Amino acid sequence: MENAALLNAIIANAIDGIITIDNRGCIESINPSGCKLFQYTPEEVIGKNVSMLMPPPDKEQHDEYLARYQRTGQAHIIGIGREVKGLRKDGSIFPFRLGVSEVAYSGRNIYTGFIHDLSREKEAEEQLKEYAAQLEEQVAERTQSLQRLVQALELAKEEVSESLEKEKELGILKSRFVSMASHEFRTPLSAVQLSASLIEKYALSYGNPNISKHVGKIKNAVGNLTAILNDFLSLEKLEAGKVEPAFSSFDLVKLAEEITEEMQLLAKQNQNIIYQHTGTQHMVRLDQNLLKNCVVNLIGNAIKYSGENTFIEFNTEISEQGCQVTIKDNGIGIPETDQKHLFEAFFRAHNTGNIPGTGLGLNIVARYADLMHGQVSFKSEVNQGTLFTISLPIL
Incomplete structure (x- = not known):
């Protein structure tokens, strides 16, 4: 009696679902974890055919196994570790690993199914596959982008090599680029600064402090960018020896x-x-x-x-x-x-x-x-x- 009580306690507290069926496929018992997995109470499944817990095509295959048993008297024993699908009460389907063992008890055969839910593992696998696919896609995109960049750099190198014969001429080109970039950036920055000032002026009548706050942020950002451009342009001129003091x-x-x-x-x-x-x-x-x-x-x-x-x-x-x-x-x-x-x-x-x-x-x-x-x-x-x-x- 003590051993039977211990066994019942182990089954009742098992993490995996445990279901026993007879040789006709009818459910004789189901533990709490099995009820939780399939969303049924014991009363709703005991005495019913276990195929009620299976989605197509597993359901039809199970019926075929039972028919074969009734014709031949030989049961179809499912191997340990097989991955199958389960059908919940609400109609949703979930994956699980099924292990089945046959036990001779009181002159008859009882089949015990051990059900290990694979939902989380499958979700993790799908996420991993999705991440891997995204990573492969990103790698492919980056590789193509890098190849285009390398081609563009090679082309630019050829063009520069053709047009510039000396390192001095390359320095002149760099100087022109910095000057041009500084000028091209200053023009839109000046426009942004002017527009921010006008927005601040027009917004005075609204009395909204948030407008002044964000306009101030715009002005500060423009000021920082302008200062950076000025520093780079000054440094370029110094490096090129273009700065001569005028006393x-x-x-x-x-x-x-x-x-x-x-x-x-x-x-x-x-x-x-x-x-x-x-x-x-x-x-x-x-x-x-x-x-x-x-x-x-x-x-x-x-x-x-x-x-x-x-x-x-x-x-x-x-x-x-x-x-x-x-x-x-x-x-x-x-x-x-x-x-x-x-x-x-x-x-x-x-x-x-x-x-x-x-x-x-x-x-x-x-x-x-x-x-x-x-x-x-x-x-x-x-x-x-x-x-x-x-x-x-x-x-």
Whole structure:
């Protein structure tokens, strides 16, 4: 009795479905897992032919097996591990692995079916096949795209080889391309900037803060793209040796005040640029455009890398030793390990995060200062801010 109770408990708690049928195919018992798989109660299936749980053509084949047994007295025993389909009460069909064993009991034969649901495995297989097919399709597309690209590159290489005989001429072509690309990009960017400004103006009457917010994002994105184009064009000109300083006399204080006014418009909320000049002399003889580019770049960095509600100190000084321009912020600072690489092209400090930039600005500033026979130095601490100094001789 104890063994029988243990056996019943094992069958009742089995993960797989277990069904017993007699030699006529009628169901004698079904465990809870089998009921759950087929969505029937024991009362609905016990005494019924097991073919009620089979979809076509398995149902017809089972009837043929029974007919053969009735004619010949020999049962058709299904091998272990066969994959078949099951028919649920709601009409849905699912795959399962069927194992059948024959047991002689009390002078008669009983057939026990062990049913292991394969729905998840089949779904996983189908997903894997689908992913594999998608991957093969993507690989084929990428391969074709790569082949087209290689062909285009080979064709371009041949065309360039035919038209350019020297490396110098190739450099000229690159220079023309950068200039053309910069020009072609600037035109639509200017149009986008103008349209954004007009949208902002027309939207004032609606009083919708979301419009101003998104227009501001457009303006910032256009400004970032324009700055990137300017950096690349400046670098290309420097590399090509096209930048020659044009020294002239001008009022340094007037230039600095103009720059302060322009950059204040780009500052963050409650971010103030404080300008101060030391000395009674205002006139210098330098390249005004190169100096302005240097100062705008450094103040732009101070704005980017400092938070709201901060001050940016912008100072100029003219003395017998020369001209000095300093820009000081209270921003994120530059890690000590990065400082030795700061003026390298395309280098950005590791703490800049998602703040946009090309890593070209300081390289350009240093090279512009060098063209004016000056130099750039800095002092910085992380989270304490940075002080940049441009030292230039008075010619």
